Amino acid sequence: xxxxxxxxxxxxxxxxxxxxxxxxxxxxxxxxxxxxxxxxxxxxxxxxxxxxxxxxxxxxxxxxxxxxxxxxxxxxxxxxxxxxxxxxxxxxxxxxxxxxxxxxxxxxxxxxxxxxxxxxxxxxxxxxxxxxxxxxxxxxxxxxxxxxxxxxxxxxxxxxxxxxxxxxxxxxxxxxxxxxxxxxxxxxxxxxxxxxxxxxxxxxxxxxxxxxxxxxxxxxxxxxxxxxxxxxxxxxxxxxxxxxxxxxxxxxxxxxxxxxxxx
Amino acid sequence: xxxxxxxxxxxxxxxxxxxxxxxxxxxxxxxxxxxxxxxxxxxxxxxxxxxxxxxxxxxxxxxxxxxxxxxxxxxxxxxxxxxxxxxxxxxxxxxxxxxxxxxxxxxxxxxxxxxxxxxxxxxxxxxxxxxxxxxxxxxxxxxxxxxxxxxxxxxxxxxxxxxxxxxxxxxxxxxxxxxxxxxxxxxxxxxxxxxxxxxxxxxxxxxxxxxxxxxxxxxxxxxxxxxxxxxxxxxxxxxxxxxxxxxxxxxxxxxxxxxxxxxxxxxxxxxxxxxxxxxxxxxxxxxxxxxxxxxxxxxxxxxxxxxxxxxxxxxxxxxxxxxxxxxxxxxxxxxxxxxxxxxxxxxxxxxxxxxxxxxxxxxxxxxxxxxxxxxxxxxxxxxxxxxxxxxxxxxxxxxxxxxxxxxxxxxxxxxxxxxxxxxxxxxxxxxxxxxxxxxxxxxxxxxxxxxxxxxxxxxxxxxxxxxxxxxxxxxxxxxxxxxxxxxxxxxxxxxxxxxxxxxxxxxxxxxxxxxxxxxxxxxxxxxxxxxxxxxxxxxxxxxxxxxxxxxxxxxxxxxxxxxxxxxxxxxxxxxxxxxxxxxxxxxxxxxxxxxxxxxxxxxxxxxxxxxxxxxxxxxxxxxxxxxxxxxxxxxxxxxxxxxxxxxxxxxxxxxxxxxxxxxxxxxxxxxxxxxxxxx
Numbered sequence: 001x002x003x004x005x006x007x008x009x010x011x012x013x014x015x016x017x018x019x020x021x022x023x024x025x026x027x028x029x030x031x032x033x034x035x036x037x038x039x040x041x042x043x044x045x046x047x048x049x050x051x052x053x054x055x056x057x058x059x060x061x062x063x064x065x066x067x068x069x070x071x072x073x074x075x076x077x078x079x080x081x082x083x084x085x086x087x088x089x090x091x092x093x094x095x096x097x098x099x100x101x102x103x104x105x106x107x108x109x110x111x112x113x114x115x116x117x118x119x120x121x122x123x124x125x126x127x128x129x130x131x132x133x134x135x136x137x138x139x140x141x142x143x144x145x146x147x148x149x150x151x152x153x154x155x156x157x158x159x160x161x162x163x164x165x166x167x168x169x170x171x172x173x174x175x176x177x178x179x180x181x182x183x184x185x186x187x188x189x190x191x192x193x194x195x196x197x198x199x200x201x202x203x204x205x206x207x208x209x210x211x212x213x214x215x216x217x218x219x220x221x222x223x224x225x226x227x228x229x230x231x232x233x234x235x236x237x238x239x240x241x242x243x244x245x246x247x248x249x250x251x252x253x254x255x256x257x258x259x260x261x262x263x
Numbered sequence: 264x265x266x267x268x269x270x271x272x273x274x275x276x277x278x279x280x281x282x283x284x285x286x287x288x289x290x291x292x293x294x295x296x297x298x299x300x301x302x303x304x305x306x307x308x309x310x311x312x313x314x315x316x317x318x319x320x321x322x323x324x325x326x327x328x329x330x331x332x333x334x335x336x337x338x339x340x341x342x343x344x345x346x347x348x349x350x351x352x353x354x355x356x357x358x359x360x361x362x363x364x365x366x367x368x369x370x371x372x373x374x375x376x377x378x379x380x381x382x383x384x385x386x387x388x389x390x391x392x393x394x395x396x397x398x399x400x401x402x403x404x405x406x407x408x409x410x411x412x413x414x415x416x417x418x419x420x421x422x423x424x425x426x427x428x429x430x431x432x433x434x435x436x437x438x439x440x441x442x443x444x445x446x447x448x449x450x451x452x453x454x455x456x457x458x459x460x461x462x463x464x465x466x467x468x469x470x471x472x473x474x475x476x477x478x479x480x481x482x483x484x485x486x487x488x489x490x491x492x493x494x495x496x497x498x499x500x501x502x503x504x505x506x507x508x509x510x511x512x513x514x515x516x517x518x519x520x521x522x523x524x525x526x527x528x529x530x531x532x533x534x535x536x537x538x539x540x541x542x543x544x545x546x547x548x549x550x551x552x553x554x555x556x557x558x559x560x561x562x563x564x565x566x567x568x569x570x571x572x573x574x575x576x577x578x579x580x581x582x583x584x585x586x587x588x589x590x591x592x593x594x595x596x597x598x599x600x601x602x603x604x605x606x607x608x609x610x611x612x613x614x615x616x617x618x619x620x621x622x623x624x625x626x627x628x629x630x631x632x633x634x635x636x637x638x639x640x641x642x643x644x645x646x647x648x649x650x651x652x653x654x655x656x657x658x659x660x661x662x663x664x665x666x667x668x669x670x671x672x673x674x675x676x677x678x679x680x681x682x683x684x685x686x687x688x689x690x691x692x693x694x695x696x697x698x699x700x701x702x703x704x705x706x707x708x709x710x711x712x713x714x715x716x717x718x719x720x721x722x723x724x725x726x727x728x729x730x731x732x733x734x735x736x737x738x739x740x741x742x743x744x745x746x747x748x749x750x751x752x753x754x755x756x757x758x759x760x761x762x763x764x765x766x767x768x769x770x771x772x773x774x775x776x777x778x779x780x781x782x783x784x785x786x787x788x789x790x791x792x793x794x795x796x797x798x799x800x801x802x803x804x805x806x807x808x809x810x811x812x813x814x815x816x817x818x819x820x821x822x823x824x825x826x827x828x829x830x831x832x833x834x835x836x837x838x839x840x841x842x843x844x845x846x847x848x849x850x851x852x853x854x855x856x857x858x859x860x861x862x863x864x865x866x867x868x869x870x871x872x873x874x875x876x877x878x879x880x881x882x883x884x885x886x887x888x889x890x891x892x893x894x895x896x897x898x899x900x901x902x903x904x905x906x907x908x909x910x911x912x913x914x915x916x917x918x919x920x921x922x923x924x925x926x927x928x929x930x931x932x933x934x935x936x937x938x939x940x941x942x
Contacts, residue, residue: 014653014666031668033660078645187645188652191659191749195529244708 001056001149003047004112005080006103006132007040009064009071010122025229036071039118041078043179045186046147047116048079054149056113057081061106063091063099072202077193078186088206093219100131101217105210107136113152115176119143129178139175145183265474269351269481276485283591287492290540290547290589296521297545298508306507309627313506317625323558326389329382330625336375336382343372347427347480355434355477366446373431373452376424380453383421387414397557404576409495409555416487416496423483425453430476432457433469440466493586495555502626505552508545509627513618514832515783517543517632519639519748528748535639535746537600539584542633549628550585553578559620559630564863565613569878572613574620574630580605581633601637608646611637613875615866616744617827622859631744638746651745654872659750662736662757663702664869672700673732675711676718682936685718686729693766694729696721699791701777702737703871703902709909710902716931717773717794723934724801728771734761740780740828741868755785762788771797773927775828775901776867782833793829794927795838795900802845809933811847821851822894823926824885824908825861826901839900839926846933854892862888864911867903882911886921900926 011018011027012035019028036044047058059082060075062068072083086102094102107115115133119142120126126142133140145166146158152173159167160180171177207214215221234240239255241248256262300306314334319327346357359365390398391414400407431448435458438445448455461469491497510517519528519535521543536542559574560566566573584605588596602608614634621630641647647655654664661669673687686692698721704714721728736754743751762770762785770791772778781791801807811817823843829835836858843851856862865881866873886908889897899905908923915921 012656012660012666014657016666017668031670033666035656035660185649186652188642188647188655189645190642190655190747191753192529192534192643193645195749 003114006117008037009068010037037121043116044075076197083202085204090214095222095224096127098217104135105212119178133176142178143180144177145180291544294544297543336379339375373454377452380424397561426480428453428457433461433473436461437470498554501551534643536636537640550581558623562619562623564881568881570613617863618831642746669733683719683722687732688729689732695727697767697770699772701774716927719931724806738777738780740776775826779828799838809846817848819895821896864904864907882907886911897923
């Protein structure tokens with residue numbers, strides 16, 4: 001099975017202290033460390049496990065710049081066979097739809113049976129997977145947490161739905177799936193693994209290579225624009241507990257007891 | 264006729280033995296390279312030193328001295344056995360008995376045989392009826408089939424001694440009946456009794472009995488040596504080799520591959536142990552040498568806490584793998600990967616590398632290096648628990664397992680006590696003494712107190728001291744011991760350069776994990792000492808002294824918990840105790856399990872992040888031991904121990920009754936401040 005996984009390089013939330021920048025349209029990006037978007041990492045692991053079961057290949061693709069290459073290499077160290085970097089000045093400032101349009105170009109350059117994306121990335125929009133499927137006119141399922149290969153035409157997939165319930169579906173190939181975390185346990189990628197793929201050639205495609213209309217992507221074409229970026233003001237009823245962890249816990253227990261949430 | 268029979272027995276027995284050994288040795292030749300045999304003098308001394316120090320450790324005196332007796336008697340009897348074999352070709356007459364030396368040696372052999380028989384009888388009874396608990400087999404490994412076999416083999420050895428006595432006794436009786444003088448037989452030895460009993464028979468009958476016993480003895484000897492390599496009894500052959508080849512530098516880790524320099528490591532095709540043959544030949548020899556005595560597991564804190572690790576079975580499963588995949592007949596069998604085969608992932612991650620097993624092993628089997636090699640293999644295959652992936656990634660990106668910002672590493676210095684100063688060298692300053700803080704002491708809300716205390720001690724002693732600040736990364740002691748060698752090497756390279764740039768002549772740390780890494784894993788850096796050693800020196804130089812304990816503290820009983828990486832791995836047992844004893848009014852007791860028998864708190868470094876399957880926390884067991892010793896205050900010398908002890912006191916419900924404090928905090932609390940005024 002030929003599988004394409006769309007990945008993104010994002011600031012690592014567990015290893016950064018995220019602060020909103022002074023102009024209020026973005027976070028402070030000095031001193032940030034980046035990694036592959038967590039959901040995407042699960043998607044790549046799933047793709048590799050499928051490949052190990054039924055054969056084929058796994059390709060990882062990202063839209064970005066030279067620095068984005070590091071996440072492609074990381075995922076290749078994990079076991080993806082190929083990496084593709086989509087880079088063009090015209091891509092900068094794209095909204096979700098723009099991103100989907102760029103990725104569509106990459107999908108059409110190959111011959112993929114299955115396209116995976118993470119359910120969402122750092123911006124929490126969770127839109128690219130769905131739009132990509134629509135543009136490709138392929139079936140789509142979101143928040144997939146289980147994949148079984150039925151045959152070369154069909155998959156059986158599980159989705160997590162409201163209230164922790166589980167839904168099982170059959171979906172026809174080729175299709176696009178957005179992957180939920182917890183679908184598997186992604187393997188560890190050590191420094192050694194990354195060094196081993198350090199010199200593997202990663203092709204870079206621009207708008208013209210992909211046959212993407214530069215008028216349909218980038219900042220100019222973006223129909224969704226970020227206006228403001230801020231930490232919400234504390235509303236009534238919200239209380240931030242202060243002090244050491246133990247003090248916070250003690251206060252929380254006190255509050256829960258006072259409000260009858262704990263006896 | 265007798266000579267032909269002897270020849271047949273000797274040839275068949277020796278031939279079979281050579282064949283059996285050759286099959287047993289085969290996996291060693293397919294194994295990874297082992298250590299170079301260097302420092303021969305030290306190794307020979309170890310061959311003398313370890314047996315009589317390790318075997319009769321407290322609690323094992325009976326079996327320990329039994330083994331020493333057997334070894335000594337077998338050393339004495341080694342020439343005698345050769346003489347017995349030789350006698351098969353000279354009319355069953357032992358050579359040299361007519362000389363003074365020969366007769367004297369024969370008399371000593373009589374005593375040795377008697378000792379051997381007595382000890383074998385004792386050990387057979389002990390193994391068969393007294394059954395120490397540590398020999399029990401956990402349910403998951405099935406029924407204990409080893410006991411009857413163990414009793415049989417030890418009984419067999421005793422039977423050989425007995426046959427020898429009977430042979431010698433009947434020979435003596437036959438000689439005396441023929442009017443010949445026989446050599447002196449020490450009274451009350453087995454041979455002596457046998458000679459008296461056989462003396463009751465006629466001369467020809469005694470002579471026939473002598474022949475019969477001789478051939479039974481000869482057959483028994485060769486059957487026995489051929490049975491040895493099929494069982495734990497193999498330790499009698501391979502044990503001395505394992506002791507001789509023991510790793511001499513405690514606390515160090517074997518290279519990824521022996522004979523491959525650090526700068527070539529990256530080019531290796533595979534890392535660590537994945538298949539059986541990836542073990543070094545020395546480690547396979549270790550498997551053969553396991554006597555299945557169970558002492559390692561009896562002292563293993565992971566085993567005590569109910570984690571799925573019992574070091575004994577690391578060896579036994581390895582040995583059984585070798586036996587089943589390198590059978591006596593037919594082709595060698597290619598096996599499955601070890602993880603998921605004979606070992607489980609959680610089993611290998613459960614080890615805190617505390618070293619209790621290795622300290623206890625009477626044949627000095629190495630466990631930590633095997634565990635690390637297996638982890639290297641798992642890391643290489645991506646088999647790392649999710650709980651450890653995040654801290655490993657963070658260590659790669661930020662130099663600490665929490666992923667905290669580098670620039671906040673020295674933030675604890677903002678809140679130093681009055682008059683305490685420590686330089687932050689990240690601005691390019693240099694220093695005489697470098698304080699290596701390490702990650703947990705730099706960042707953890709509670710443990711920064713240790714950093715401040717250490718800075719206060721250095722300051723009070725008038726030492727020119729500095730820290731690397733944001734340029735310091737984790738010492739990576741556990742990065743290496745959790746199998747991520749390449750990440751360790753990156754971090755080591757960074758820290759080494761930073762330490763060299765600091766101009767420091769010496770390094771001090773309050774974290775034994777940092778101490779161990781800097782001493783054992785780093786090269787080309789100044790000497791490192793633990794804060795306790797630093798203070799012992801300062802006390803001798805009279806640059807520091809202590810105030811007496813407050814009245815409220817004087818009633819309390821203090822105990823020192825030896826951190827694994829301070830004690831067992833670096834053999835610093837006395838310095839912390841000397842420091843404590845120098846505090847006027849401090850009452851100190853030792854726990855039963857202290858010094859080299861200290862019980863791990865639960866593990867430091869990355870072990871803090873690992874979520875083990877366990878019945879209870881090691882720390883809780885340890886706090887209970889402190890309580891049993893009558894202590895009110897547990898003094899540790901390691902931030903990880905302090906984390907685990909403080910947690911364990913809460914879990915054990917001993918809050919208010921038991922407290923934990925780090926040695927550096929205790930020193931900073933009691934140190935006299937005049938030194939500061941002098942400056």
